[in-house]
Amino acid sequence: DVKVTQSSRYLVKRTGEKVFLECVQDMDHENMFWYRQDPGLGLRLIYFSYDVKMKEKGDIPEGYSVSREKKERFSLILESASTNQTSMYLCASSLGPGGSSPLHFGNGTRLTVT
Amino acid sequence: GQQLNQSPQSMFIQEGEDVSMNCTSSSIFNTWLWYKQDPGEGPVLLIALYKAGELTSNGRLTAQFGITRKDSFLNISASIPSDVGIYFCAGLNAGGTSYGKLTFGQGTILTVHP
Numbered sequence: 751d752v753k754v755t756q757s758s759r760y761l762v763k764r765t766g767e768k769v770f771l772e773c774v775q776d777m778d779h780e781n782m783f784w785y786r787q788d789p790g791l792g793l794r795l796i797y798f799s800y801d802v803k804m805k806e807k808g809d810i811p812e813g814y815s816v817s818r819e820k821k822e823r824f825s826l827i828l829e830s831a832s833t834n835q836t837s838m839y840l841c842a843s844s845l846g847p848g849g850s851s852p853l854h855f856g857n858g859t860r861l862t863v864t
Numbered sequence: 865g866q867q868l869n870q871s872p873q874s875m876f877i878q879e880g881e882d883v884s885m886n887c888t889s890s891s892i893f894n895t896w897l898w899y900k901q902d903p904g905e906g907p908v909l910l911i912a913l914y915k916a917g918e919l920t921s922n923g924r925l926t927a928q929f930g931i932t933r934k935d936s937f938l939n940i941s942a943s944i945p946s947d948v949g950i951y952f953c954a955g956l957n958a959g960g961t962s963y964g965k966l967t968f969g970q971g972t973i974l975t976v977h978p
Contacts, residue, residue, distance in 0.1 A: 754906070785968075790873065792952060793907070793968040808965065840906055852897075853966065855906025 753777070756841050756856040763863050769828040771859050773841030780845065782824035783853065784808075784816065787838040799824055831863045870953050870969030877943055878977050885951060885972045886937040893955035896929050896936035897966070901950040910951075911938070943976050950974070 757772040775782065781800050785793040785808075795808030797816040805816050813835060817825045824843075828835055838860050842853040870887045877883060887896070895914055899907035911922050913929035913936060920927055926939045936953055953969040 790970055792868075792870070792970040793954075795965055798965065842906070852909040852912070853899075853907075855908070857905050 754841055754843055754854050754856040756839075756859050758859050759857065761859060761861045763828075763831050763861065765832060765863055767828075767831050767863075769831045769861065769863075771826040771828075771839055771841075771861070773824045773826070773856055774822050775824075775843040775854070776822065777843065777845070777854070778821065779843035779854075780821075781843060782818065783842040783844075784814075784824065784826045785840045785842065786810070787840055787858070793840065796826065831861075833863050835861065836863045837861060868953060868955055868967055868969040870972055872972060873970065874973040874975070876975045876977065879943060879945060881943055883940040883943055883947070883974060884937060885953075886935060887953035887955070887969045888935045889955055889967075890934070891955075891957065892933040893957050893967075894933070895956040896927070897954040897956070898925075898927050898936070898938045899952040899954060899968075901952065901971075903949065907950075907952055940974075943974075945976050945978055948974055948976050 754775045763769050783798040784796045787793050794810050796814050799805045799818040802821050815827045838858050840858045841856045844853050845851040868887050868889050897912050898910045900910050901907040911927040916933045917931050918929040924941045950971045952971050954966040
């Protein structure tokens with residue numbers, strides 16, 4: 751069974767702090783994704799990676815960066831957290847592109863920026 | 865970017881009732897997916913649809929890929945309390961440079977009263 755683990759369930763950070771959200775998957779999946787979930791807006795793709803050290807911008811990359819140094823780990827970085835980045839962040843992985851093989855999601859990190 | 869309109873935004877129903885929700889798009893999709901998110905967890909894939917007109921069932925769930933490829937619906941029959949959660953549609957256009965990026969709907973929040 752695929753397991754996608756996000757390191758924190760809840761985080762509270764101050765405006766201007768650098769924030770790292772970590773995600774690890776244990777199924778040797780090529781593709782990993784970061785989404786944010788906001789009420790009434792669904793899931794919006796921030797960044798994705800289809801290979802180690804490869805990354806592509808999603809629909810809302812502004813204010814975020816990512817790092818994929820190892821296949822199993824995909825980190826989301828908020829260089830200078832702002833209050834409008836308060837949200838639920840979901841990491842996902844898949845064996846192939848997002849529709850041809852299912853996305854497996856972690857349980858999410860709820861980030862509050864004060 | 866592409867947008868999906870999912871409706872209704874929320875539903876309050878009695879146990880045993882049938883449920884219907886749908887997604888429409890201004891763009892054509894090659895794949896339609898339906899996910900469910902239980903409270904406190906990440907979304908899990910329920911049904912995947914790959915061909916226009918396809919009708920697929922998974923237990924009490926039935927989903928259809930619209931003939932125009934611009935819409936999909938999900939029906940839940942004889943709802944039970946554990947059906948509570950947020951249901952998301954997602955579309956995939958495998959063409960262009962999207963590399964399998966899914967576009968998600970806004971979600972339907974389902975509440976089932978015993």
